[in-house]
Amino acid sequence: MNKGGNSRKRxxxxxxxxxxxxxxxxxxxxxxxxxxxxxxxxxxxxxxxETLMGEExxxxxxxxxxxxxxxxxxxxxxxxxxxxxxxxxxxxxxxxFQQLEIDYVIGESHKNLxxxxxxxxxxxxxxxxxxxxxxxxxxxxxxxxYFYISCPPGMGPDDISHFHQTLEGRMKEMNRNSxxxxxxxxxxxxxxxxxxxxxxxxxxxxxxxxxxxxxxxATCRGILDRGIQIDGLGMKSFITYESNVLFALxxxxxCNIVGGNWIEIPAGKxxxxxxxxxxxxxxxxxxxxxxISHAPEGEFSKMAPFxxxxxxxxxxxxxxxxxxxxxxxxIQVANLVTLQGEDQPFIRNVxxxxxxxxxVGVDVMSFDTEKEVLLAWREFIREVDPDIIIGYNICKFxxxxxxxxxxxxxxxEFPILGRIRNSRVRVKDTTFSSRQYGTRESKEVTVEGRVxxxxxxxxxxxxxxxxxxxxxxxxxxxxEQKEDVxxxxxxxxxxxxxxxxxRLAVYCLKGxxxxxxxxxxxxxxxxxxxxxxxxxxxxxxxxKLMYVYNYVEMARVTGVPISFLLSRGQSxxxxxxxxxxxxxxxxxxxxxxxxxxEQGTFEGATVLEAKAGFYEKPIATLDFAxxxxxxxxxxxxxxxxxxxxxDVRKLNLPPECVNRTPSGETFVKPELQKGILPEILEELxxxxxxxxxxxxxxxxxxxxxxLDGRQLALKVSANxxxxxxxxxxxQLPCLEISSSVTSYGRQMIEHTKxxxxxxxxxxxxxxxxxxxxxxxxxxxxxxFGVSDVEAAMNLGREAAEHISGTFxxxxxxxxxxVYYPYLxxxxxxxxxxxxxxxQKFDKMDTKGIETVRRDNCLLVKNLVTECLHKILIDRDIxxxxxxxxxxxxxxxxxxxxxxxxxITKGLTKTGDDYEVKAAHVELAERMRKISVVVAFF
DNA sequence: TCTAACTCCTAC
DNA sequence: TTAGGTAGGAGTTAGA
Numbered sequence: 001m002n003k004g005g006n007s008r009k010r011x012x013x014x015x016x017x018x019x020x021x022x023x024x025x026x027x028x029x030x031x032x033x034x035x036x037x038x039x040x041x042x043x044x045x046x047x048x049x050e051t052l053m054g055e056e057x058x059x060x061x062x063x064x065x066x067x068x069x070x071x072x073x074x075x076x077x078x079x080x081x082x083x084x085x086x087x088x089x090x091x092x093x094x095x096x097f098q099q100l101e102i103d104y105v106i107g108e109s110h111k112n113l114x115x116x117x118x119x120x121x122x123x124x125x126x127x128x129x130x131x132x133x134x135x136x137x138x139x140x141x142x143x144x145x146y147f148y149i150s151c152p153p154g155m156g157p158d159d160i161s162h163f164h165q166t167l168e169g170r171m172k173e174m175n176r177n178s179x180x181x182x183x184x185x186x187x188x189x190x191x192x193x194x195x196x197x198x199x200x201x202x203x204x205x206x207x208x209x210x211x212x213x214x215x216x217x218a219t220c221r222g223i224l225d226r227g228i229q230i231d232g233l234g235m236k237s238f239i240t241y242e243s244n245v246l247f248a249l250x251x252x253x254x255c256n257i258v259g260g261n262w263i264e265i266p267a268g269k270x271x272x273x274x275x276x277x278x279x280x281x282x283x284x285x286x287x288x289x290x291x292i293s294h295a296p297e298g299e300f301s302k303m304a305p306f307x308x309x310x311x312x313x314x315x316x317x318x319x320x321x322x323x324x325x326x327x328x329x330x331i332q333v334a335n336l337v338t339l340q341g342e343d344q345p346f347i348r349n350v351x352x353x354x355x356x357x358x359x360v361g362v363d364v365m366s367f368d369t370e371k372e373v374l375l376a377w378r379e380f381i382r383e384v385d386p387d388i389i390i391g392y393n394i395c396k397f398x399x400x401x402x403x404x405x406x407x408x409x410x411x412x413e414f415p416i417l418g419r420i421r422n423s424r425v426r427v428k429d430t431t432f433s434s435r436q437y438g439t440r441e442s443k444e445v446t447v448e449g450r451v452x453x454x455x456x457x458x459x460x461x462x463x464x465x466x467x468x469x470x471x472x473x474x475x476x477x478x479x480e481q482k483e484d485v486x487x488x489x490x491x492x493x494x495x496x497x498x499x500x501x502x503r504l505a506v507y508c509l510k511g512x513x514x515x516x517x518x519x520x521x522x523x524x525x526x527x528x529x530x531x532x533x534x535x536x537x538x539x540x541x542x543x544k545l546m547y548v549y550n551y552v553e554m555a556r557v558t559g560v561p562i563s564f565l566l567s568r569g570q571s572x573x574x575x576x577x578x579x580x581x582x583x584x585x586x587x588x589x590x591x592x593x594x595x596x597x598e599q600g601t602f603e604g605a606t607v608l609e610a611k612a613g614f615y616e617k618p619i620a621t622l623d624f625a626x627x628x629x630x631x632x633x634x635x636x637x638x639x640x641x642x643x644x645x646x647d648v649r650k651l652n653l654p655p656e657c658v659n660r661t662p663s664g665e666t667f668v669k670p671e672l673q674k675g676i677l678p679e680i681l682e683e684l685x686x687x688x689x690x691x692x693x694x695x696x697x698x699x700x701x702x703x704x705x706x707l708d709g710r711q712l713a714l715k716v717s718a719n720x721x722x723x724x725x726x727x728x729x730x731q732l733p734c735l736e737i738s739s740s741v742t743s744y745g746r747q748m749i750e751h752t753k754x755x756x757x758x759x760x761x762x763x764x765x766x767x768x769x770x771x772x773x774x775x776x777x778x779x780x781x782x783x784f785g786v787s788d789v790e791a792a793m794n795l796g797r798e799a800a801e802h803i804s805g806t807f808x809x810x811x812x813x814x815x816x817x818v819y820y821p822y823l824x825x826x827x828x829x830x831x832x833x834x835x836x837x838x839q840k841f842d843k844m845d846t847k848g849i850e851t852v853r854r855d856n857c858l859l860v861k862n863l864v865t866e867c868l869h870k871i872l873i874d875r876d877i878x879x880x881x882x883x884x885x886x887x888x889x890x891x892x893x894x895x896x897x898x899x900x901x902x903i904t905k906g907l908t909k910t911g912d913d914y915e916v917k918a919a920h921v922e923l924a925e926r927m928r929k930i931s932v933v934v935a936f937f
Numbered sequence: 938t939c940t941a942a943c944t945c946c947t948a949c
Numbered sequence: 950t951t952a953g954g955t956a957g958g959a960g961t962t963a964g965a
Contacts, residue, residue: 464946604949847948852946854945854946
């Protein structure tokens with residue numbers, strides 16, 4: 001029952017032939033509209049469902065339904081977007097908006113804009129927000145899908161025409177059912193060059209094959225891959241170029257659009273759509289050639305006032321069961337809407353099943369049936385029209401749950417949550433598998449025109465944490481933790497009274513539901529069950545971690561749509577940059593066949609032998625800055641500078657024009673051909689330098705946030721270029737490049753070690769002989785023999801400067817820090833106090849040891865941390881030994897808090913009990929090993 | 938009891 | 950139709 005519905009005045013009854021009126025955006029009068037729109041049709045369903053409840057109730061149900069919808073409508077309408085000004089309505093001004101999402105649909109091409117074509121075509125849809133906060137759906141016409149093949153030598157215009165006919169015929173065979181009049185629209189002869197290998201000629205003839213619809217690119221590629229009959233040449237198969245570029249990305253690249261940038265369509269160049277297909281305030285058609293894409297700089301680096309919805313649902317699960325949409329009702333939906341750039345939400349509400357006592361500052365909307373709750377939420381989404389939807393685990397839980405629940409309840413009209421009229425949200429199971437992120441099953445929920453940002457996914461990608469429950473993530477980042485609601489009492493609270501449901505609503509809005517963390521011996525089996533999520537904390541996390549800025553900047557730097565950043569891997573970002581740069585240089589990128597595993601793997605970096613020990617003299621650390629990017633720049637390593645072994649023999653290139661890498665590959669120097677990868681890297685690193693300089697100058701916290709997000713994105717982006725070339729199952733692997741990079745790296749670390757030990761000697765006039773005690777990939781740890789930190793720092797700086805001079809620019813060795821004292825256990829395992837100024841140490845730094853690993857129980861972690869503290873900071877080794885002994889003794893005497901033992905092999909938390917399987921024996925064994933570390937001394 | 942092959946997680 | 954890389958320590962498991 002509506003909280004505001006206590007005035008039960010009857011509206012004029014609707015005429016008997018018309019269904020109950022739809023909820024309109026600006027509901028002011030109760031006059032029912034004609035039953036012609038989709039919304040009215042939808043309401044007819046509602047009418048039918050409820051008639052099943054009993055004939056005599058029908059009229060009162062209609063009336064009540066009508067009245068409540070009116071009340072809801074007036075409640076929701078105050079949250080609508082700002083109304084359009086006259087200039088927009090008269091179409092006398094240009095439309096400038098920040099784009100957040102781009103996709104495409106197949107439709108009739110626009111007759112006025114494209115008078116020549118009258119068939120089905122891809123229509124690009126750009127969704128975004130203007131500076132004033134108006135929502136935009138821009139329908140772009142005239143952009144066609146295409147790809148390239150290299151043109152067989154001697155092919156003239158007639159041959160191309162024949163080839164076109166043959167290809168068209170094969171396409172027809174493959175698509176017998178399709179009514180498309182023409183599959184291959186045209187074939188153009190163009191001058192391009194493949195990005196692969198150094199070539200002396202500037203360009204060669206290529207054929208640009210333009211097809212009718214985006215999906216035909218793959219079909220056509222298949223035909224050309226397998227081979228096609230060509231007059232005079234016989235059966236011939238082709239390598240295709242850029243045939244794997246997603247259509248929307250192709251469009252963005254060709255129009256110079258990067259993720260999240262501003263787009264302008266001048267007045268007169270757009271036409272209001274005849275029949276709105278979206279719920280956006282501004283919807284119009286235009287030609288792709290009329291778009292102006294603004295680079296994200298200056299005034300166009302700002303953010304539009306997006307509407308960000310954070311939501312969370314609560315379900316009444318049966319005792320001991322995880323809620324299932326086929327059985328368990330949705331009892332609450334909590335919502336929070338914030339304008340981008342503001343620190344407080346402008347909407348806070350909660351929709352509850354059954355009555356709920358008021359909550360200060362929150363709009364409580366109560367309903368008698370679950371169906372009303374769901375439909376109210378749908379209306380809310382439509383009215384508020386959020387650009388970004390966030391939440392915790394919404395992609396895998398909340399959104400699919402709502403949709404499946406609506407299916408169970410037979411509410412066919414519920415899943416129209418996107419910006420496209422009549423278009424239902426689709427749920428698809430997906431799996432994402434990579435070495436970096438592991439295999440993760442999720443669900444893909446397409447909400448057209450709105451960006452989804454699941455904070456859980458973002459956390460799992462960006463941070464290594466031992467638990468990803470909202471509770472523990474909040475504790476980690478926000479230093480606040482809310483009281484848990486145990487899952488078993490959710491149903492009790494719901495089944496109580498208005499007051500207990502209020503308690504539940506407060507939890508739903510602000511608190512955190514119970515998260516049961518099951519740690520199995522195999523951490524990949526770890527499952528986090530979050531029975532109730534939360535609407536408030538995701539928004540706080542989003543703000544605290546500056547996710548909007550960081551992700552928009554990442555999209556701008558790499559050029560991919562924002563949605564790719566959470567749904568796709570690293571390599572698409574590099575590919576996007578590579579395609580953009582290649583286009584500028586008139587180069588095209590081949591589709592390499594999946595080479596299988598025969599290419600195998602390549603040798604990586606050198607890890608210097610660790611001279612294990614406890615060092616009580618300062619250890620200076622020298623690091624190469626951005627090692628792999630700088631190697632690629634210094635030696636011009638790229639696809640287009642690599643000389644094939646055959647060409648090395650044939651071309652007879654003078655030795656001063658090429659570099660031969662330690663792994664035996666040959667690359668030409670920039671004078672002959674400047675590499676694209678080095679150029680991308682130079683731009684990224686130069687941009688990062690600028691961003692960091694601007695960051696220093698910036699006063700405004702928002703500007704700072706943008707700049708910091710940018711410099712971070714630029715760094716991450718530069719570092720992933722090398723990985724892209726070595727990804728054998730990627731888009732364009734080139735192990736010649738990656739193995740050359742690592743081979744230079746290996747040479748450099750050895751060279752550095754030798755130089756330090758040769759120069760800093762007593763014979764060379766220094767006080768002591770320097771010794772390199774360890775080094776990994778891009779760093780060397782040096783004991784100069786001096787005993788004070790400042791002296792070690794000075795020698796470190798001197799060494800870095802001296803050694804940098806011996807390398808090709810921009811390779812640079814830097815002095816970074818001193819460890820004092822330093823405990824080196826083995827390769828990749830060490831601890832020490834970290835000094836960047838000689839007055840005081842910055843922190844205790846530990847690498848690779850139990851303290852930083854997530855596969856030990858808390859006891860081990862705490863014990864080792866405590867020992868290291870005693871050894872490094874207190875310098876009390878006997879104390880550390882005693883501490884270990886006491887702990888083992890406590891353990892054996894069964895005096896240990898069992899919760900410290902969770903997460904260890906053989907120990908599982910089941911409910912409130914710990915199942916202890918021979919734990920004491922096992923842990924005593926573990927402790928013995930740790931005491932070995934202490935016995936070091 | 939030893940070892941090879943595997944898993945897991947980390948360093949870079 | 951979608952996925953950055955290798956090195957390496959520590960633990961587990963299977964088999965002899």
